[in-house]
Amino acid sequence: MQKYSIFNLVKNAFSNHENWDLAWKDPTPKEEYDVVIIGGGGHGLATAYYLAKEHNITNVAIIEKGWIGGGNVGRNTTIIRSNYMHDENGLFSEFGMDLWRKMSQDLNYNVMFSPRGIINLAHSDAQMNAYARRGNSMRLNGIDAVLLNREQVKEIIPMADFSENVRFPIFGGLMQPSAGTARHDAVAWGYARQADSMGVDIIQNCEVIGFDVSAGKIKGIRTSRGNIKAKKVGICVAGSTNILAEKLNMTLPIETHLLQACVSEPVKPVLDNVVTFGAGHFYVSQSDKGEMVMGGDLDGYNSYAQRGNLPTLQHVLTEGIAMMPFLSKLKMLRTWGGIMDMSMDGSPIIDKTHIDGLYLNCGWCYGGFKATPASGWTFAHTIAQDRVHELNAGYSLNRFSTGHLIDEKGLGTKTWIS
Amino acid sequence: MLYINCPHCGMRSQNEFSYGGDASVKRPELNKEVSDEEWDNFVYNRKSLRGKHLELWQHISGCRQWIKVERDTATHAIFRTFKADEEVA
Numbered sequence: 002m003q004k005y006s007i008f009n010l011v012k013n014a015f016s017n018h019e020n021w022d023l024a025w026k027d028p029t030p031k032e033e034y035d036v037v038i039i040g041g042g043g044h045g046l047a048t049a050y051y052l053a054k055e056h057n058i059t060n061v062a063i064i065e066k067g068w069i070g071g072g073n074v075g076r077n078t079t080i081i082r083s084n085y086m087h088d089e090n091g092l093f094s095e096f097g098m099d100l101w102r103k104m105s106q107d108l109n110y111n112v113m114f115s116p117r118g119i120i121n122l123a124h125s126d127a128q129m130n131a132y133a134r135r136g137n138s139m140r141l142n143g144i145d146a147v148l149l150n151r152e153q154v155k156e157i158i159p160m161a162d163f164s165e166n167v168r169f170p171i172f173g174g175l176m177q178p179s180a181g182t183a184r185h186d187a188v189a190w191g192y193a194r195q196a197d198s199m200g201v202d203i204i205q206n207c208e209v210i211g212f213d214v215s216a217g218k219i220k221g222i223r224t225s226r227g228n229i230k231a232k233k234v235g236i237c238v239a240g241s242t243n244i245l246a247e248k249l250n251m252t253l254p255i256e257t258h259l260l261q262a263c264v265s266e267p268v269k270p271v272l273d274n275v276v277t278f279g280a281g282h283f284y285v286s287q288s289d290k291g292e293m294v295m296g297g298d299l300d301g302y303n304s305y306a307q308r309g310n311l312p313t314l315q316h317v318l319t320e321g322i323a324m325m326p327f328l329s330k331l332k333m334l335r336t337w338g339g340i341m342d343m344s345m346d347g348s349p350i351i352d353k354t355h356i357d358g359l360y361l362n363c364g365w366c367y368g369g370f371k372a373t374p375a376s377g378w379t380f381a382h383t384i385a386q387d388r389v390h391e392l393n394a395g396y397s398l399n400r401f402s403t404g405h406l407i408d409e410k411g412l413g414t415k416t417w418i419s
Numbered sequence: 420m421l422y423i424n425c426p427h428c429g430m431r432s433q434n435e436f437s438y439g440g441d442a443s444v445k446r447p448e449l450n451k452e453v454s455d456e457e458w459d460n461f462v463y464n465r466k467s468l469r470g471k472h473l474e475l476w477q478h479i480s481g482c483r484q485w486i487k488v489e490r491d492t493a494t495h496a497i498f499r500t501f502k503a504d505e506e507v508a
Binding site: 243244247252253254255256257301302303304305306310311312345401402414 | 437440456
C-alpha cells in the first residue's frame with residue numbers, strides 16, 4: 002500500500018495525482034472466510050482492521066449492502082467523548098479515547114481528531130450536584146472532568162444566553178476537556194484502507210439474505226452475490242440489526258428509531274467546543290467549514306426511513322435557540338436522518354449469541370460514532386478469542402434478563418421518560 | 420408531518436400524539452406463574468419490523484385515548500387506525 006506522506010504527495014504532483022493507488026480494492030467474494038463481518042460501517046470496518054492487526058486474522062470479509070461508510074458513520078454529528086458515570090461505559094469509552102488520539106498515525110490517514118472539549122450545561126442546583134457526582138465518577142476512572150461555575154462557563158461560551166429572566170438559566174456545567182470531534186468519513190475510509198491493505202476483502206453492494214446454521218453453529222451466510230461459508234460471523238449493522246435478527250428468529254432488546262441532525266450555513270469561528278443543553282436534548286459544535294452542527298432527540302417512533310419530520314427538528318432547534326439565541330439568525334443548510342439501534346437501557350451490546358460462532362454488536366443509540374475504535378477493538382477480541390474482553394463484559398445480551406442493566410441515563414427507546 | 424386519524428376525534432397532526440410502541444406485545448396473564456423469559460419478552464424484546472407495524476399512540480393533546488395505528492416504518496404511510504380495544508384482523 003502506498004503510504005500517504007508529504008513525499009508521496011510531491012511525487013504524485015508530477016503526474017497530476019493520476020497514479021495514486023486505489024484506497025481499497027473491489028474483490029469478488031471468495032467461497033469461504035475465517036470471519037465474515039456483516040456491515041461496512043465504522044464499527045464493521047474497525048472490527049476487520051483490529052482482527053487483522055491485533056489477532057492476525059486476515060482471511061476476513063466485510064459484507065456491505067450499500068457502500069462502505071454510507072450509514073450512520075456518514076451521517077452523525079462527529080462527537081467523541083467519554084463523559085460517562087458508570088464504570089462499564091466510562092472505561093470502555095476512555096479506552097476508545099486513547100485509540101482516537103493515536104488514530105491518524107495508526108491508520109496513516111488524517112481523521113482530523115480535534116479534542117476541543119465538551120461542556121454539558123446545568124440549569125439547576127440539583128443538576129450541578131448530579132454533574133459533580135458524574136465528574137467525580139469520571140475522575141475515579143481516569144477521565145478528565147472539570148466542574149465549571151456560571152462565570153467560568155460564560156468565559157468559554159459568552160454567546161450562550163446568560164440573561165437574568167430566562168426559563169433555563171445557566172448555573173454552570175461539566176466539561177471534559179479531552180473530548181472533541183473528528184472527520185467521520187475519514188474514520189471509515191482510514192479503517193477501510195488499512196484493513197484492505199492487510200488482506201481483508203471489502204465487498205460492497207452485497208446484501209445478506211439469510212444465514213446457514215446447523216446444529217447450533219454458524220456455517221455461513223447467503224447473500225445477493227452467492228453463498229459464503231464462514232467459521233465465524235459478526236453482525237455489526239446498527240439500525241438494520243432487527244432485520245437480520247428476524248432472519249435468525251431472534252428477538253432483541255432493540256428498537257430501530259429515527260434520529261435527525263442538521264447544519265447551518267457556514268459562519269466565522271464562534272464556538273470552540275461541543276456544548277449540550279441540560280434542560281432538554283440539544284447539542285452543537287462548529288465544523289471546520291464553519292457550519293453549526295446540531296442534533297437532539299429521536300423522532301420518537303419506530304422507523305427505518307432515514308429521513309425525519311419537521312416537528313422534531315423544530316422542537317430540537319427551539320432548545321438550541323433557548324441556549325444560544327444567535328442560532329435563530331442562521332439559515333439551515335442541510336438536515337438528514339439516520340436509523341438508530343436503540344437498546345432498552347441506552348447502552349450497547351457486544352456479545353456472543355446462542356448460536357456458536359455468531360457474534361452481535363448493536364444497541365449504540367445516540368453514541369455510535371465515538372465508540373467506533375473501542376467497539377471495533379473489543380468486537381474483534383470477542384470474535385477472535387470467542388470470549389468477551391473485560392471492557393465489553395458489561396455489554397452482554399442477557400443483562401436484560403439478569404437485571405444488570407447499564408442505565409446511564411435510563412432512557413433507551415423511551416425518550417419521553419426524561 | 421404525520422397525520423393520524425384518531426378514531427375518536429378525526430384527522431389530527433402528530434404534534435397531538437405521543438408514541439407508545441409495539442401494540443402486538445401482550446402483558447403476561449395475571450395470577451399465573453410468569454417465567455423470566457416471558458417477562459423479558461414483554462418488557463424488553465421487540466421485533467421492530469421494517470414495513471407494516473401495529474403500534475400504540477396516545478392522543479395526549481386531544482381525547483387522551485390510547486389508539487392503535489397501522490403504519491409503515493419504512494415509508495411512514497399510515498394505513499388504518501383502531502380504538503385501543505378493537506381487535507385487528
